[in-house]
Amino acid sequence: MGIDGIGKPGGGPLGTGGVASPGGGTPIQGESFRVDQTSAAGPPTGSEELGRLERGEIGLDQYLDARVTGAVEHLQGELPAEQLEFVRESLREQLATDPVLVELVRRATGSTPTRTP
Numbered sequence: 001m002g003i004d005g006i007g008k009p010g011g012g013p014l015g016t017g018g019v020a021s022p023g024g025g026t027p028i029q030g031e032s033f034r035v036d037q038t039s040a041a042g043p044p045t046g047s048e049e050l051g052r053l054e055r056g057e058i059g060l061d062q063y064l065d066a067r068v069t070g071a072v073e074h075l076q077g078e079l080p081a082e083q084l085e086f087v088r089e090s091l092r093e094q095l096a097t098d099p100v101l102v103e104l105v106r107r108a109t110g111s112t113p114t115r116t117p
Contacts, residue, residue, distance in 0.1 A: 053109055060111045068092050 053063040068091045075084055095101050096113045105113050 050108065060105075060109060060113060063109065064092065064095050064105070064113055068095070 049058070049063050049066045052058045053060065058066075068088055071091060072084060072088050075087065079087070095105060102112060105111070
């Protein structure tokens with residue numbers, strides 16, 4: 001007893017080089033896979049902030065605060081101000097205390113974050 005088409009030359013649903021259709025029937029022939037390179041998003045601001053940190057224009061705390069602000073920006077107007085501030089403070093605290101995040105910050109910036117008062 002076997003599964004139809006498995007282990008038999010040329011007997012599978014793909015036949016001679018197409019991509020199987022969603023229903024498992026005739027292979028789909030057509031264009032090759034392409035990725036659209038256009039994007040509505042601009043360049044990441046993190047690299048700009050990292051560059052400013054590396055040039056000494058801002059300190060590590062300012063860099064991390066900017067990254068946290070960027071991370072919660074999409075919540076602006078969606079959450080009450082108190083909740084947004086709580087999320088911001090929680091993220092910032094994790095950057096200073098979570099060992100994995102501390103290591104990522106150290107690798108990216110060469111410095112270890114400190115706890116904010």
